[in-house]
Amino acid sequence: MTWRDGVLLxxxxxxxxxxxxxxxxxxxxxxxxxxxxxxxIGQGASSLVTSRIETLGTNVIFVSPAGGTPFPASExxxxxxxxxxxxxxxxxxxxxxxxxxxxxxxxxxxxxTTSAYIHLGAxxxxxxxxxxxxxxAQDQHVAVLxxxxxxxxxxxxxxxxxxxxxxxxxxxxxxxxxxxxxxxxASQDNDIFIPMTVAQSLxxxxxxxxxxxxxxxxxxxxxxxxYLTNFYTNAFGSATAVTVASEDQVxxxxxxxxxxxxxxxxxxxAIALIVGGxxxxxxxxxxxxxxTREIGIRQALGATRExxxxxxxxxxxxxxxxGGTIGAIVGVGLxxxxxxxxxxxxxxSPNALILxxxxxxxxxxxxxxxxxxxxxxxDPIQALRYDG
Amino acid sequence: MIRMVxxxxxxxxxxxxxxxxxxxxxxxxxxxxxxxxxxxxxxxTTLLNLIGGLDTPTHGQYFLNEQDVSHxxxxxxxxxxxxxxxxxxxxxQLITALSARDNVxxxxxxxxxxxxxxxxxxxxxxxxVGLGHRRLxxxxxxxxxxxQRVAIARALIGDPALILxxxxxxxxxxxxxxxxxxxxxxxxRAGKTVVIVTHSAEVAQACRQIIQIxxxxxxxxxxxxxxxx
Numbered sequence: 001m002t003w004r005d006g007v008l009l010x011x012x013x014x015x016x017x018x019x020x021x022x023x024x025x026x027x028x029x030x031x032x033x034x035x036x037x038x039x040x041i042g043q044g045a046s047s048l049v050t051s052r053i054e055t056l057g058t059n060v061i062f063v064s065p066a067g068g069t070p071f072p073a074s075e076x077x078x079x080x081x082x083x084x085x086x087x088x089x090x091x092x093x094x095x096x097x098x099x100x101x102x103x104x105x106x107x108x109x110x111x112x113t114t115s116a117y118i119h120l121g122a123x124x125x126x127x128x129x130x131x132x133x134x135x136x137a138q139d140q141h142v143a144v145l146x147x148x149x150x151x152x153x154x155x156x157x158x159x160x161x162x163x164x165x166x167x168x169x170x171x172x173x174x175x176x177x178x179x180x181x182x183x184x185x186a187s188q189d190n191d192i193f194i195p196m197t198v199a200q201s202l203x204x205x206x207x208x209x210x211x212x213x214x215x216x217x218x219x220x221x222x223x224x225x226x227y228l229t230n231f232y233t234n235a236f237g238s239a240t241a242v243t244v245a246s247e248d249q250v251x252x253x254x255x256x257x258x259x260x261x262x263x264x265x266x267x268x269x270a271i272a273l274i275v276g277g278x279x280x281x282x283x284x285x286x287x288x289x290x291x292t293r294e295i296g297i298r299q300a301l302g303a304t305r306e307x308x309x310x311x312x313x314x315x316x317x318x319x320x321x322x323g324g325t326i327g328a329i330v331g332v333g334l335x336x337x338x339x340x341x342x343x344x345x346x347x348x349s350p351n352a353l354i355l356x357x358x359x360x361x362x363x364x365x366x367x368x369x370x371x372x373x374x375x376x377x378x379d380p381i382q383a384l385r386y387d388g
Numbered sequence: 389m390i391r392m393v394x395x396x397x398x399x400x401x402x403x404x405x406x407x408x409x410x411x412x413x414x415x416x417x418x419x420x421x422x423x424x425x426x427x428x429x430x431x432x433t434t435l436l437n438l439i440g441g442l443d444t445p446t447h448g449q450y451f452l453n454e455q456d457v458s459h460x461x462x463x464x465x466x467x468x469x470x471x472x473x474x475x476x477x478x479x480x481q482l483i484t485a486l487s488a489r490d491n492v493x494x495x496x497x498x499x500x501x502x503x504x505x506x507x508x509x510x511x512x513x514x515x516x517v518g519l520g521h522r523r524l525x526x527x528x529x530x531x532x533x534x535x536q537r538v539a540i541a542r543a544l545i546g547d548p549a550l551i552l553x554x555x556x557x558x559x560x561x562x563x564x565x566x567x568x569x570x571x572x573x574x575x576x577r578a579g580k581t582v583v584i585v586t587h588s589a590e591v592a593q594a595c596r597q598i599i600q601i602x603x604x605x606x607x608x609x610x611x612x613x614x615x616x617x
Contacts, residue, residue: 001497001498001500005497005503013485293481294483294485297481297483298494298498299442300442300469300475300481301469301470301498301542302466302467302471302498302499303498304462304463304467304498305462305463306463307466307498380442381437381443384442384477
């Protein structure tokens with residue numbers, strides 16, 4: 001039997017029992033579509049991280065205390081003095097808190113900081129203004145709301161001038177932020193910014209959560225990171241008392257996490273494909289039993305062991321490849337729908353498509369092999385007598 | 389064409405060995421029309437399977453076309469059957485999912501003949517058995533007699549020298565059986581060696597050589613001339 005005859009026979013076999021073929025292919029269709037969609041979602045998350053690197057630049061480092069290391073508000077001024085070149089130093093103290101208006105309530109990340117925060121470039125003002133040095137110096141109870149907070153507490157309408165209750169104290173809203181979106185780490189969309197001086201009295205502590213340092217170039221950021229690492233190692237006698245991480249390092253860690261996430265998704269989808277393959281094997285075994293007599297007839301007419309093996313192997317591969325093709329079409333279609341339906345970025349990966357195809361072919365070959373070997377090993381006399 | 393020398397066939401069943409055919413020696417000349425007769429369970433079908441290479445002898449020698457095929461492998465037999473032997477079975481053994489034409493063309497698939505040529509030859513073979521007009525019908529759409537004609541067309545499409553028929557009229561009414569027998573006789577007159585396993589005295593009478601089997605032994609081998617005497 002020629003390969004061409006084998007392929008023709010395989011597709012004829014499928015066409016002869018369409019419903020069964022489609023149901024059998026379903027596992028592979030779902031598996032391949034899942035690989036393509038899940039990898040696209042993973043890649044989408046990664047590309048968001050990359051785009052954040054581009055907007056923020058890599059000239060930012062984060063300094064934060066580990067465990068119980070004392071890290072008072074004065075540390076910001078200390079860092080400014082310690083570095084031999086001009087930098088933008090922004091202290092932050094964070095806490096989660098319940099917030100409410102007369103009509104709505106919810107949770108928020110309260111960030112006590114200085115007016116310099118806005119110059120880090122991570123956020124932008126949509127309405128009103130950010131904290132001013134004067135408001136901070138006067139310990140004014142004012143607040144700037146992240147986009148999600150505007151949505152939760154004010155239904156999306158302009159909140160400037162309105163009042164909001166934070167930890168039992170009333171604050172006046174002076175500004176609202178544009179949407180930042182999901183990126184590496186927590187998004188500022190859930191944050192409420194208040195003067196650091198007010199945060200200190202509200203939380204009854206001067207301990208900072210983090211200090212962000214922005215330099216004028218990535219090289220200078222690396223230099224500053226090295227400098228501060230040395231500085232704190234000497235000060236505390238330990239390299240781990242204070243963590244100094246450049247934006248670059250943080251993002252690299254996040255990239256690695258995203259890659260693991262993508263691999264995990266792809267792995268899950270691969271399991272779906274394997275289950276699909278087992279479905280194919282199951283049906284091919286049924287098919288071999290049902291067609292025992294046919295196999296006997298073919299053997300009597302001159303089919304060799306190899307001919308029968310090829311016939312059944314090509315049939316299972318035709319099924320897995322057809323399933324793979326349909327799955328690829330469905331998957332690519334879904335990749336276009338995911339951003340609309342789930343509001344999550346998805347980036348189509350040609351590699352995932354190739355991987356899915358190679359994998360589905362391999363699944364057809366692997367899971368088709370046993371039924372095909374079984375068919376080709378049948379005894380012609382027994383097969384011809386089979387009364388199924 | 390067929391020469392068996394002291395051929396035996398045994399089947400193991402558990403620890404016991406059951407002889408089915410014992411010490412068979414006979415000769416079927418080329419171009420002969422031969423009937424193998426005998427009671428049920430005498431080993432007729434096993435003998436036909438040995439002749440067709442669907443089974444192999446336990447002992448003895450089998451010469452097909454003067455070639456010793458006693459120790460042929462499965463693959464060698466597959467090639468030999470495809471080129472030298474045409475089978476006709478009692479239960480027709482057509483593939484139900486295929487049209488008459490595709491069923492008939494099947495032996496050519498295993499010769500690597502291209503589809504177009506196969507179709508032409510299959511149509512030609514179906515014309516020869518008077519079923520040219522039913523070539524696109526499935527076996528289930530044909531009568532028993534018509535199905536057996538399709539099977540005969542399939543047996544002759546590869547132009548084999550030997551046609552083996554196992555109770556070819558067994559599932560047919562008398563008139564249709566007679567037609568099938570005439571068809572086999574016609575093929576024999578055209579030069580093919582035809583071996584028929586049969587219960588039917590009528591079919592046996594129509595043959596020029598009769599091999600009678602009983603309890604796994606050849607009882608008599610009678611040629612036409614001897615029978616006339």
